[in-house]
Amino acid sequence: MNGFLRRIIFYALLIAIWEMVFRLHIWEEFLFPAPLSVLQTLVNGFMDRTFLIGIAISMRRITIGYGISVIAGILLGLLIGRVKLLDETVGSLVLGLQTLPSITWLPLALLWFGLNEKAIIFVVIMGAVFSITIGTYSGVKGVPPLYLKAGRNRGAQGYQLFLQVIIPAALPSIVVGLKQGWSWAWRSLMAGELLFVSLGLGFLLMMGRELNDMSQVIAVMIIIIIIGLVVDKLIFAKLERNLYERWGLDLA
């Protein structure tokens, strides 16, 4: 609770400084809006449902894109983690592709799919899938051989060994990959939405720019931060804590 209180005070102070700088009138109001007008924009945006629709559209895209990434990434990670030939070939390609910022896939996606949902979901997938693949891959590689032996000794073979030993043993690392994948997916989505007219939160951000409405820009940025944080803290932090508690690992 103490930490929570400190955080509240910190943010209150931050907003107070913001308000003070605003009152000094160094910049024009349309370039540097007051905290209150940003709040007003937020309220209005939610009241007339502009922001709600923006959030809904972005969330739909990321759900589809991230969902596909999770399935594809885990499958690919398991495969290259267990099949040596794939490790030596596809494995190196994955490493290379992971270093490629996903937004660089946009031109290609636009040519392949046109200016539509598919293109942006493709960019999201390219952003997230390789982090998940690598997390899964290193998890599988790191499964102590002893667990494999113990599993085999107790009758586990083939897919049972996969489902009952390899995947659970690799789970902590897979979760790290999922978390990283999520943050890449979110960034890729915003970048994609900024770059072509598409509705969604990124689009609202660009609209703010075009209307010279800085308070909308800031309001949308706040929404983007909050969604990112909520998913990270509520979903992934919980998942990790649960897992670490169960395994008796320290919360690092």
Added chain:
Amino acid sequence: MYLKRELPKLQLKNVSKTFHTKGVELKVLEDIDLGVEEGEFLCLVGPSGCGKSTLLNIIAGLEEPDSGEIFSNGHKVTGPGTDRVLIFQELALFPWLTVIKNVEFGLKMLKIDRKTREGLALEYLKMVHLSKFKDAYVYQLSGGMKQRVALARALAMDPEILLMDEPFVALDAQTGDLLRDELQHIWKETRKTIIFVTHNVREAVCLGDRVLVFSARPGRIKKELRVEYPRPRHIEDPWLTLQRHLPEYIQYVLVQLKKLPYILNQDS
């Protein structure tokens, strides 16, 4: 002549194993010939690096010998089988499962239904006095408790042969004593065939019907001793503690054991 006798539960014929690491050849086992009778408690004792653990792995079917054959119940061993279950030195309990789910693991692999599985697991947890901790996770247990879980997990599969690799080495003396007592009790109750590996001579003599002494690299069976002292035996029993100055080195131990012919009848 040999065929007329009942076949031993487990038979090893000329088993040899060499490891190749970084161009260095390491012969760990050489010409191991061994028969284990049904219900026998056999202890393998030897210095570290004499290949005893490797031998257990080979019997379990987790490693292949370079030459030689293994027969379990007269059938040639070609891989892991639930007739031979190994309790690893490091136990290898699964941290992602609760105690009871760990015990159920092998039964699940055999596709035994949930209810039967749970019933059996509870029965074996009771046998090792861990019923209360069935829903705990592995990290919440003490060393001795983990050892009991490993034992229950192995017993639950109802193996014919139980292979144990230095199971009590990481425990404090009291816990070790307690578990040795319990193991003898469980062995008596379940009539399992047990092959127990240790580097502690006193432990081997305390537990085994028969003790095989291994030489260091390459591992060879140097001596075979029958221990015909009534059970239950305890590691602090006078007949064992008489050898208070039991030295650690196997060669020296053998000399000592020869001095106690009224306890140990040497076979070879």
